[in-house]
Amino acid sequence: MTDLAVSEARAAHPAASERRDIGIKRRYAAERRFKLYGIVAIAIGLIFLVALLWSVFSKGYTAFFQTEIRVPITFDQSIVDPKNSGGKDTKALSMANYPRLVQNGIVALLGIDPSDRTAVRAANALVSQSVRGQLRDIVLGDITTIGKTQEVWLYAASEVDSAEKGQYDLSVEESRRPLKDQQLQWLQQLRDDDRLQQRFNWGFFTFGGSSRAETAGVGVAIVGSIYMMVIVLVLSLPIGVAASIYLEEFAPKNRLTDFIEVNINNLAAVPSIVYGLLGLAVFVNGFGLPRSAAVVGGLVLTLMTLPTIIIATRAALKAVPPSIRAAALGLGASKTQMVFHHVLPLAMPGILTGTIIGLAHALGETAPLLLIGMVAFVADYPSSPMAPSTALPVQIYMWANEAERAFVERTSGAIIVLLAFLALMNITAIILRRRFERRW
Amino acid sequence: MNQTIVPAASVLHPTAAFARPVKMRGEKVTVHYGAKQALFEVNLEIPERQVTALIGPSGCGKSTFLRCLNRMNDTIEGARVGGMITLDGEDIYDPTLDVVELRARVGMVFQKPNPFPKSIFDNVAYGPRIHGLARSKSDIEEIVVTSLRRAGLFEEVKDRLHEAGTGLSGGQQQRLCIARAIAVSPEVILMDEPCSALDPIATAKVEELIDELRQNYTIVIVTHSMQQAARVSQITAMFHLGNLVEVGPTEKMFQNPDDKRTQDYITGRFG
Numbered sequence: 001m002t003d004l005a006v007s008e009a010r011a012a013h014p015a016a017s018e019r020r021d022i023g024i025k026r027r028y029a030a031e032r033r034f035k036l037y038g039i040v041a042i043a044i045g046l047i048f049l050v051a052l053l054w055s056v057f058s059k060g061y062t063a064f065f066q067t068e069i070r071v072p073i074t075f076d077q078s079i080v081d082p083k084n085s086g087g088k089d090t091k092a093l094s095m096a097n098y099p100r101l102v103q104n105g106i107v108a109l110l111g112i113d114p115s116d117r118t119a120v121r122a123a124n125a126l127v128s129q130s131v132r133g134q135l136r137d138i139v140l141g142d143i144t145t146i147g148k149t150q151e152v153w154l155y156a157a158s159e160v161d162s163a164e165k166g167q168y169d170l171s172v173e174e175s176r177r178p179l180k181d182q183q184l185q186w187l188q189q190l191r192d193d194d195r196l197q198q199r200f201n202w203g204f205f206t207f208g209g210s211s212r213a214e215t216a217g218v219g220v221a222i223v224g225s226i227y228m229m230v231i232v233l234v235l236s237l238p239i240g241v242a243a244s245i246y247l248e249e250f251a252p253k254n255r256l257t258d259f260i261e262v263n264i265n266n267l268a269a270v271p272s273i274v275y276g277l278l279g280l281a282v283f284v285n286g287f288g289l290p291r292s293a294a295v296v297g298g299l300v301l302t303l304m305t306l307p308t309i310i311i312a313t314r315a316a317l318k319a320v321p322p323s324i325r326a327a328a329l330g331l332g333a334s335k336t337q338m339v340f341h342h343v344l345p346l347a348m349p350g351i352l353t354g355t356i357i358g359l360a361h362a363l364g365e366t367a368p369l370l371l372i373g374m375v376a377f378v379a380d381y382p383s384s385p386m387a388p389s390t391a392l393p394v395q396i397y398m399w400a401n402e403a404e405r406a407f408v409e410r411t412s413g414a415i416i417v418l419l420a421f422l423a424l425m426n427i428t429a430i431i432l433r434r435r436f437e438r439r440w
Numbered sequence: 441m442n443q444t445i446v447p448a449a450s451v452l453h454p455t456a457a458f459a460r461p462v463k464m465r466g467e468k469v470t471v472h473y474g475a476k477q478a479l480f481e482v483n484l485e486i487p488e489r490q491v492t493a494l495i496g497p498s499g500c501g502k503s504t505f506l507r508c509l510n511r512m513n514d515t516i517e518g519a520r521v522g523g524m525i526t527l528d529g530e531d532i533y534d535p536t537l538d539v540v541e542l543r544a545r546v547g548m549v550f551q552k553p554n555p556f557p558k559s560i561f562d563n564v565a566y567g568p569r570i571h572g573l574a575r576s577k578s579d580i581e582e583i584v585v586t587s588l589r590r591a592g593l594f595e596e597v598k599d600r601l602h603e604a605g606t607g608l609s610g611g612q613q614q615r616l617c618i619a620r621a622i623a624v625s626p627e628v629i630l631m632d633e634p635c636s637a638l639d640p641i642a643t644a645k646v647e648e649l650i651d652e653l654r655q656n657y658t659i660v661i662v663t664h665s666m667q668q669a670a671r672v673s674q675i676t677a678m679f680h681l682g683n684l685v686e687v688g689p690t691e692k693m694f695q696n697p698d699d700k701r702t703q704d705y706i707t708g709r710f711g
């Protein structure tokens with residue numbers, strides 16, 4: 001019977017005993033071609049990434065260094081403490097004419113005739129005009145410095161800094177460049193004396209907005225961004241997760257929940273500038289919250305992040321196999337127990353990834369913050385989330401609009417800081433994922 | 441005919457043949473999945489401390505009926521259950537009855553093994569923990585060990601109780617699920633093809649277990665293996681296309697069924 005069947009099959013397909021052509025070669029060729037496409041795609045992506053990072057880092061790394069000049073400063077009592085209060089009159093001490101001390105110091109250092117007004121002004125222009133705070137802090141920190149002489153590293157003016165970093169073409173005609181021959185000669189003299197150095201620029205991380213590049217930093221913007229991120233995290237994670245759990249696990253499936261679902265998906269696609277307008281109308285004009293405060297920024301970014309978190313959380317909840325739910329319910333677990341003992345822990349890695357991606361978006365968001373007035377020039381640390389503050393991307397935006405060379409490098413420097421924060425968040429996401437992901 | 445098994449008094453109700461009290465009773469049970477009707481007015485009595493086997497070709501509604509008994513159909517989108525099902529005379533679909541309590545009394549072992557992605561110990565301990573069945577840690581440990589032992593798994597896993605339950609083989613997982621179900625000490629255990637993923641040795645172990653569990657529990661088992669139904673069950677119910685074709689003592693069903701479809705199915709002429 002079977003023999004018969006086989007021989008019948010042979011008769012119908014005479015070639016059956018030979019090797020059939022099932023297109024192996026073609027299939028492998030297709031596979032190779034597909035792999036090649038993949039490699040090319042990844043290579044293109046990498047090239048763009050490297051180009052981007054290269055342009056940012058090559059322009060921006062110099063922002064982390066600042067040219068400084070070491071000047072012997074004599075804390076002349078007649079200037080620092082003109083009323084001779086013995087250092088008790090702190091108000092007078094903070095109001096003292098510190099720039100004068102610097103001018104005296106540098107004039108003496110370079111051996112300039114103090115009566116040559118032009119030379120004095122030119123020499124004085126080598127150091128930053130922002131020395132007041134630095135010297136004041138030295139005096140207030142130790143009153144006994146009054147009357148003594150001390151070597152102090154002072155910020156060089158931003159033109160000197162840029163020239164030192166090779167950002168100016170110094171070979172052009174004297175009248176067309178910011179530093180004159182005389183000044184260049186002084187700089188050479190300082191360099192030979194080992195008094196001119198590029199030192200690590202801590203100020204870049206501690207200063208706020210400033211019209212002088214050498215004292216402009218991202219410190220204030222970082223604090224503003226941190227305030228907002230904390231607000232976004234604290235509000236959007238619990239609200240988003242609670243909403244998703246309700247929609248996914250408890251809500252009846254009807255027209256209303258369908259409608260809500262469609263709307264959440266739509267909200268995720270709304271351009272961020274619209275959220276800015278909404279925030280302006282609702283939080284600032286409606287609730288009367290202060291403009292350019294971190295709370296308002298945080299609330300607007302929360303609105304923006306919520307749909308992302310809800311969508312990610314719902315996807316993570318949906319991905320939990322139904323058999324696990326059935327197992328829990330079959331044992332007599334209530335729905336809440338099922339969700340919190342089994343479904344949520346399994347969905348946690350997905351929820352965290354979604355949250356951190358949402359936060360990373362929020363961290364880099366600029367447009368809505370511009371609308372609620374966070375472009376204001378903020379030089380002081382915001383004491384609370386209600387105080388005027390700015391954010392990293394806004395700071396970048398503002399610096400990018402400045403013409404001065406020193407701000408160009410600071411723009412890139414701030415971008416590096418922003419990228420570093422994003423990388424940090426992504427690493428956190430990966431670590432949390434690993435921790436929550438049970439490999440069984 | 442068949443005087444040896446069926447006492448004359450209970451000819452009307454074949455399942456009463458064993459003179460056991462009825463543990464669960466389905467009356468005119470119908471189930472719809474959306475517009476599709478999956479069960480048509482099924483009347484079935486499940487006697488206490490007996491093994492009732494549900495047999496029938498694929499898609500005939502065995503799992504569906506089983507799920508009605510602990511209301512797992514409630515969790516399926518679009519499923520509607522009609523008729524009445526009672527447990528110890530109480531309507532289990534009564535709105536005042538708590539479904540969580542019902543499921544603690546009527547446990548279930550699913551067609552596919554579905555251990556929690558937790559340790560073996562936690563898998564078994566979960567039920568007793570949420571129902572507060574154990575006062576102390578040692579109580580829990582005792583329940584876990586006894587349950588694993590009764591499911592015939594303890595010897596194989598005693599050295600790795602705190603490793604993943606999902607790391608076990610398919611058959612071990614199924615026995616873990618059985619251990620998990622009996623750890624809650626339910627009154628009724630529903631088993632949906634518990635041996636479909638098991639080798640003959642593991643199957644024999646599970647069948648032994650079922651035989652032993654019969655002393656204390658009422659068991660309903662779905663199976664595609666006629667031999668298994670014949671070996672472990674006292675009552676057999678035959679389903680076909682959503683209808684209950686015939687129910688009776690297992691021996692009678694296999695030797696002398698009333699319905700031609702049962703005859704054909706058992707002898708392998710369709711399925």
Ligand SMILES: Nc1ncnc2c1ncn2[C@@H]1O[C@H](COP(=O)(O)OP(=O)(O)OP(=O)(O)O)[C@@H](O)[C@H]1O
Nearest residue numbers: 473476478496497498499500501502503504505516
């Ligand atoms: N969740 C569901 N949604 C819609 N239809 C379903 C669902 N579950 C089962 N059905 C349908 O109900 C009928 C009975 O299914 P059921 O799972 O009870 O069959 P079964 O007897 O257990 O089959 P098997 O032996 O293959 O497991 C089938 O026609 C099936 O397609």
Ligand SMILES: [Mg+2]
Nearest residue numbers: 502503551632
């Ligand atoms: Mg089934």
